[in-house]
Amino acid sequence: MSDKRDNQNRVERDAFEREIATDLDEETPDRPRGMALHTKILIGLAVGVIAGVAVNRFLGGDHPTVVWIVDNITQPVGQLFLRLLLMIVVPLVFASLVVGVAGIGDVRKLGRVGLKSFGYCLVLSAISVVIGLTLANTIRPGTRIDPDTAAALQQRYATDATKTVEAATQAKSATPKPLMSVVETIVPKNPFFAVSGKEDANMLHLMFFALVIGIAITLLPVTVTTPVLRVLQGVYEITAKIIEMIMKVAPYAVACLLFNNTARFGLDLLQALGWFVITVLLGLSLHMFGVYSLSVYFLSRLSPLEFFRRIKTVMLTAFSTSSSNATLPTALRVSEQNLGVPQEINSFVLTVGATANQNGTALYEGVTVLFLAQLAGVDLTLGQQLTVVYLAILGGIGTAGIPSGSIPFIIGVLVTIGVNPALIAIILGVDRLLDMCRTTLNVTGDLTAATYVARSEGYELLRPHEPALVHAGVPVAERGMD
Ligand code: ASP
Numbered sequence: 001m002s003d004k005r006d007n008q009n010r011v012e013r014d015a016f017e018r019e020i021a022t023d024l025d026e027e028t029p030d031r032p033r034g035m036a037l038h039t040k041i042l043i044g045l046a047v048g049v050i051a052g053v054a055v056n057r058f059l060g061g062d063h064p065t066v067v068w069i070v071d072n073i074t075q076p077v078g079q080l081f082l083r084l085l086l087m088i089v090v091p092l093v094f095a096s097l098v099v100g101v102a103g104i105g106d107v108r109k110l111g112r113v114g115l116k117s118f119g120y121c122l123v124l125s126a127i128s129v130v131i132g133l134t135l136a137n138t139i140r141p142g143t144r145i146d147p148d149t150a151a152a153l154q155q156r157y158a159t160d161a162t163k164t165v166e167a168a169t170q171a172k173s174a175t176p177k178p179l180m181s182v183v184e185t186i187v188p189k190n191p192f193f194a195v196s197g198k199e200d201a202n203m204l205h206l207m208f209f210a211l212v213i214g215i216a217i218t219l220l221p222v223t224v225t226t227p228v229l230r231v232l233q234g235v236y237e238i239t240a241k242i243i244e245m246i247m248k249v250a251p252y253a254v255a256c257l258l259f260n261n262t263a264r265f266g267l268d269l270l271q272a273l274g275w276f277v278i279t280v281l282l283g284l285s286l287h288m289f290g291v292y293s294l295s296v297y298f299l300s301r302l303s304p305l306e307f308f309r310r311i312k313t314v315m316l317t318a319f320s321t322s323s324s325n326a327t328l329p330t331a332l333r334v335s336e337q338n339l340g341v342p343q344e345i346n347s348f349v350l351t352v353g354a355t356a357n358q359n360g361t362a363l364y365e366g367v368t369v370l371f372l373a374q375l376a377g378v379d380l381t382l383g384q385q386l387t388v389v390y391l392a393i394l395g396g397i398g399t400a401g402i403p404s405g406s407i408p409f410i411i412g413v414l415v416t417i418g419v420n421p422a423l424i425a426i427i428l429g430v431d432r433l434l435d436m437c438r439t440t441l442n443v444t445g446d447l448t449a450a451t452y453v454a455r456s457e458g459y460e461l462l463r464p465h466e467p468a469l470v471h472a473g474v475p476v477a478e479r480g481m482d
Contacts (some may be wrong), residue, residue, distance in 0.1 A: 010462045014038075015337040016330075020247045037247065040315045046249035048258025053267070061264040070263060074256035081253030082245045085326040088239045090195050093203065093351050094210050094438050095235040100347025101214025102229055103468025110215065110348075113453055117349050120449050121357040122393065127291055128441075129392045132283040132363035133370060133385060140280075141275035141367075142374020149272045150202035150375060154425045168408035169415070181266045184400070200402060203325065205357045224471040233469045243477050244327045246311075254320040261274055261432050269429040273375050276427065283363050284441050292448050302390035302461060310338040311447055318443040322435040324354040324401030335450050342465035345454040353446035354401045360441030361406050362396030364434060368406075369413050372423045384417055391416065401442070403435055 012018065017037040055066050065247030087178075099105045104110045136142075154161075184349075186208050217225045270277060293304035300307075314334045318327040331350050335341045369388050373380050380388065395409040411421045451461055459465065 009464075011337060011340040011464055013306070013338060016334045017234065017338075019337070028332040037250070038313045038316060040251035040321075041254050041313065044253075045174035045258055045316065045320065048255035049262050050257075052259040052262025052265075055259075055263045056265065056267060061114070065467040074259045074263075078253055078257035078260055081246065081257070082248060082323065082326055085243075085329060086323070088242050088246075088329055089203075089325050090206065091235055092239040092332070093206055095232040095239065096332060096343075096347035097207060097210035097351050098217065099229060099232050099236060099468045100344045100351075101211060102217040102225070102472035103266045103342075103344030103470075104214075105218055105471055105473075107215060107218060110218075112402055112456070113345065113348055113457065116453050116456060117357075117449055119354065120452055121187065121353070121397070121445075122290065124295070124359050124445060124449075125357070125362045125393045125396045126389070128283070128287045128359040128363040128388050128396075129366045131286055131291075132280075132366040132392075132481075133389060135283050135384050136367045136370040137276060137385075139279045140374055141279045142371045142376075144275040145177065145273065145375060149374070149377075150426055153269075153272060153429065154423065157425035157428040158422070160428055162420055164407055164424065164428075165411055165421045168411040169309055169421070198399065203401070207352060207355070217472070222475075226474050229469055229472055229474050232431055233467065233474075239329065240333060243333055250317065253313050254316070257320045261436070265433070267428070270433075273427065273430050276367075277434065280364055280367050281437060283367060284360055284437050287359060287363060288441050288444060292444060295448050296451065297317075300448070300461060301360055302451060302457050307339075307448075307451070309332070311444065314443055314447065315440050318440045319436045320482055321348055323405040323430065323441045324358065324439055324442050324446070326401075328354045328401075331443055332445060335447055336465075339451060340462040340464060341450045341454045341480065342468070344468040344471055345457065345459065346450055347468065348413050349450040350446050350455050353449055354443075355399075356397045357449055358399055358401070358438075358447050359437030359445045360397045362392045363441075364438045365395040365399075365410055365413065366392035368410050368427055369417070369419070372414060372426065373417065373419050375426070376419050376423060378417070378419050380417065387417065388413065401439075403439075403450065404431060406435075406438075408429065427474050 014036060020037045021034060055063075055069075059066050101110060104113060188202065188205035188209055191205065191209040194202040194209065217229065289304075296302050296304050296307045311334055314327060314331045317330045318324065321327060328350060331354070332346055335346045335350060336343055363429055366388055370380065370385075371393070391413045395406065395413070399405045399409050407424065411424055414421045414423065455461055
């Protein structure tokens, strides 16, 4: 009997998906229509892959019809989805972080939440890099690739590689002293430039600015801060509605994104780089299903199966967009609605995590550097491998949550350990596929961190929680949403 009551008070496993399936102006998300969202996305994914692979096999990636379809149909539709998601990231991150930090309430608790998130991220990143390097040292993919194939690949992607290497080294040569660069990386001089200086917003600058505002709010009387908090909570609610709207086109967009990636992707690459791809995928799977399952089970006290079931829409979004930033809006909603993580924890852990907690990226960076070093015949000493571990962990923290965000970082590490950075050309052809997989791991890692931090802060998971605004002290009658 009490079990039954317990179950009744739980958040639905697919509360977010039900909301998407409901009419947009319907208040009660309890009458979903048609097929579940994640099923639709999965079908989109399968259609995209099957069509792309078939077209690639029978016509070839460079066939004029394929190029036309990609350029005029699938690329624009895929980009539309991606850009719509990215479009709301800036207002969403700002509003959600300010309200979240204000909801956490006091600076000491915020410090605790920050330290726990940071500690968790460091430990898990280190584990992921060690898994990657152990596999790379055991399988030794760099010695298994045929030198002629490697030379051919290097030639095929030489132009792309030169451009990337140039951009990466230019950025590097302008980097000042370490402490100075930490300050410059985190603290903006002008927060408006952070979001409008170039097309990709500087998320770390934006987050720092929001964090400082949130902290200042906790130090002021509620009467002063209530109007600002109400506006920002309003912005948060509006972006939530926009996500619902955008996710309705997700299945079609996912089909297009997957078609783009497979139709022009040479399947021969998979064979040529087979051992490298296997090493990366094996590492990612061990971390995803081994380490995360243990973390979720022991630290969050959730059944791993149940956890993965509840977050599948987030995993599918990360897989198809290859961008942690673009997945953040969906992750925030799913974490709150399907996992019952309170808004104030989500908004801190997930937003910061989208940029700073990237276990998949760290693992990938480690394996790739080792692979290319093996290929170049450079035998790394233990000391150099430890440098790679350290740099890959930093890489996971510093890499932007955008497609191919890792590449400039890998170039930097190659230069540091004395391997020719132009070798990056060899892996560029399979980077997108592996990016989809590592991004899925990155985002899943953020959700495991959110459940861990929430539980360790005494919140019950899988239960509905009050909005952060209530914890920020905004009087209920004034919230204007009840
Ligand atoms: N695409 C990855 C992400 O957004 C970053 C990377 O490893 O390239 O999480």
